[in-house]
Amino acid sequence: MSGNNLNTAATVMCPHGGQASAQPAQSRxxxxxxxxxxxxxxxxxxxxxxxxxxxxxxxxxxxxxxPSARIRVNGSPALLQNSRALCHSAEQAPQGPPSVTVVQQRVVGA
Incomplete structure (x- = not known):
């Protein structure tokens, strides 16, 4: 699985149109x-x-x-544009996969 690496500026939306924002665990x-x-x-x-x-x-x-099977960032697996994910409610009920619509185009990983 290869694709563009995500950064915290990527546009990620829940399946119902809510906007997801990232609080990065690292900034290095x-x-x-x-x-x-x-x-x-x-x-x-x-x-x-x-x-x-x-x-x-x-x-x-x-x-x-x-996440990426090959790329790690400060020890954590990197996220790619086509990485699998699920959105969850406050009660931890799965709500469906998010969509990644805008992502940087320079860094590609596997």
Whole structure:
């Protein structure tokens, strides 16, 4: 699996349109001016409108499950544009995969 490496400036959205933002676990390694993204980063989702019946169940976090098998950043596996992930509600219910729509184009990994 190869693809463009994610950095914290990448646009990541939950399946319902909420915006995910990264809080980087490291700031030493950068990719095109922003910290390189790893599985250790905390991704929080804001603005998700998802409800089940009348109960709001918005996505609040993104949990990455398929990072790069070869690239590590300060010991943590790097994230690629096509890395697998799931968004989760506050009750930890899986809500579906996020979409990565805008990513830097210079650094490619496997």
């Amino acid at each position: 390694v950068v990719a095109v001016g922003s910290p390189a993204a790893t599985v250790a980063d905390l991704y929080t989702v804001t603005g998700c409108p998802f409800t089940v019946g009348t109960k709001p169940q918005p996505c609040v976090t993104v949990r990455w499950t398929g």
